[in-house]
Amino acid sequence: MHLPPINALRTFEAAARHGSFKKAAEGLHMTPSAVSHQIKALEELLGTALFRRATRKVHLTDTGRAYLPAVREALELLREATERITAKPDKAVLNISAAPSFAVGWLMPRLSAFQVAHPEIETRLSAQIEMVDFADSDIDLAIRHTAKVDTPGLVAHRLMEEELIPVASPELLARQPLRNQDDLAKVQLIHAVPRMGRWRSWLRAMGADKVDAESGPKFDHDAMAVQAALSGMGVAIVNRGLVEKQLADGTLVAPFPHDLHSDLAFWLVYPRQREADPSIQAFRAWLFEQVGQTAAGATDLQDA
Structure with a gap:
């Protein structure tokens, strides 16, 4: 039948x-x-x-x-x-942890470009000061702000060295021109609490001994310090790489031509056993392209 x-x-x-x-x-x-x-x-x-x-x-x-x-x-x-x-296959999820300054000041304005290039990957970004324990979290990769990465079992790529530079809004500089480093005594210095020694190191390197390196408003992280500078509150000292966009569009100005290189850098890190993960490979390649380096040119550190 x-x-x-x-x-x-x-x-x-x-x-x-x-x-x-x-x-x-x-x-x-x-x-x-x-x-x-x-x-x-x-x-x-x-x-x-x-x-x-x-x-x-x-x-x-x-x-x-x-x-x-x-x-x-x-x-x-x-x-x-x-x-x-x-049914369409589920998207791969990539959980990213980044230092707040990098997450807000650099990564977020660019992350939409990664999503356009890789619609098959759903990114979830967490801004964290604390170091990530990959074994005890769902984080796939992290961007850390540190001098070096020597954690066993991790692959690390140096993405961006820290170049400290004072920045201020054009409006503040119109009210109070900064002709030399000693003129910084006439404005508020803006600080990011986790990096309180930045102003002291920069002023010492420039020979500006008449400026109080500790005075001025203090904020929890660089992203807030940058916003304070944008509002005209004072002069912030930040990593040049985190304010490239603002310097390019003129919303922030670097009144002095002198950068100070520190021993810190931003590092991309992830578990060695996840190195072949397609989502991590895609994000790593995109990140290298954004910071202007290739996988071959990046500094790689791997545990033995």
Whole structure:
């Protein structure tokens, strides 16, 4: 015996569910006569009546009631199998941890470009000062601000060395021109608390011994210090790489041409066993491109 047509089975299930050929027709976007025809053809194929017809309702026969659970199960199995075949694969998720200054000041303005280039990867960014324990978190890779990375089991790439430079808004410099380093005594120095020694180191290197290196407003991280400088509150000292965009568009100005290189850098790190992960490889390649270096030119440190 041939199996019944799938459309006939769908029509039978809808009519049984609604108890009405008319309502089944509405749900299936058919005419009531087409529903009646489908049911009649199914009954003829099976050689038995499935419904008892009334004026406005239809009722399942004993045979119809016995047949309905199997039809519903078959239709559900077909629906699930079709969804599995036609469903788009889930996106890969890449969990990134980054120092707040890097996350807010550098990565976030560029991250949309990575998403456009790699729509198959969903990025989740967490700004964290604390070092990540990869064994005890769902973080896939991290960008750390430190002098060196010597944690066993990690691959590390030096992305960006720290070049400290004072920056201020054009409005502040219009009110108070800074002709030399000693003029910094006439404005507020803006500090990021985790790096309180920056101003002292820069002023000492420039020979500006008349400026109080400790005075001025203090903030939790560089991103807040940059925002304070943008608002005209004072002069911040930050990593040049984190304010490239603001320097380019003129919203911040570097009043002095002198950078101070520190022993710190931003490092991309991830577990060595994850090195071949396609999402990590894609993000690493994109990151190298953004900072202007190649995988071959990046400084790689691996545990033995």
